[in-house]
Amino acid sequence: MAKRGSVLRVVSKDELEGALAKGFSAPIEPLVGVPVACADVRGLAAAAHEQGIAVACDLSLVGAACAAVRLGADVAFAPAADEGEMLVWVARGEQGIADAARGLLSAGREAGDPELALLEQRTRMWRASSDAAQVVASYLVCHPRVERVAYPGLRSDPSYEIASRTLENGFGPLVDVRLVGEGSWRRITCTPDDSMAQVARLEQRLRERLS
Template sequence: MAKRGSVLRVVSKDELEGALAKGLSAPIEPLAGKPIACVDVRELVAAAHEQGVAAVCDLSVVGAACAAVRLGADVAFASATDEGEMLVWVARGEQRVADAVRGLLSAGREAGDTELALLEQRARTWRASSDAAQVVASYLVCHPRVERVAYPGLRSDPSYEIASRTLENGFGPLVDVRLVGEDSWRRITCTPDDPMAQVARLEQRLRERLS
């Protein structure tokens, strides 16, 4: 598939919500659920297109780590500021986009250096947090008090193959774990800090059964 270009704009939350109400798909979240899993964005996009609607991706969790437009999405979005501004990627030259979300192409303003710097900073945080989560997940898999671990970066994870072709520069900071004797999943959100320090803190929590 040829690479598709996109326009990056900064719009208000109201402008985005108005566009989403105009015949677009329900937003596709690349990483979602509990236990956490990566969905097949390309497959879900194709399903939306078969129904004659523009495909939308919610990148709130993954940011630019999922090249949604390259995977076929017509629109993708993530938060830009705490004040409610949104970053919106709109695919270039798509007729269904022009019909469904024409307003987004002229709404708000074009993304500038500030937004590009924000994306770069988030990409660095994603990479470091993903590296830490990989270490934490690998540690948990071998822990005697842990029954199951869900993390798309583990080769044993059911969504590993999908995640490998959907996400870039890591598999994200979210690790879900189910302890021996428990039915519910617990979520661990890893940070860009030293992975071994996070493992040490987690070991202490496991001794207390993550209480």
């Protein structure tokens, strides 16, 4: 299939939900589960299309860091600035576009400069929080009180290869960790702040928790 383009629309939540109720798969989330892993958006989209099902991708967490339409989704969406609106990427082209998605090509309004600026701001925050998470995850891997670390940006992570071809500008802010002697996972959500400051706070928490 030729590389597909997309259009970015601003659509009401109700209109998007109505469209997704007609022939779409359950929305794919690129980062899912505990421990966190990266979903194979391309593979899941191809499998759905083989069954005649249109594919939607929920980018609420990752935003433009996942080029879902390029990977095969017919529709991808993320929250807009206004609570009742969504940013919706809709695949366009003469072939290979699900009929269920075509109606969204004219839904709502075309995204403008404010929406593009919002996406750019989110991309900067994603990149910074991903950089911090990479540092935190690498630190935890070497920590004597940590049994396992799950982060798609670690080369040892089972979903690293998928994440490398699915996500852009980093691997996200979510790091899951399991401490020695514990059976459950703990989630760390990193921020765009200084990574070493986050490591220092985490080390203090580990000392307090395990002292």
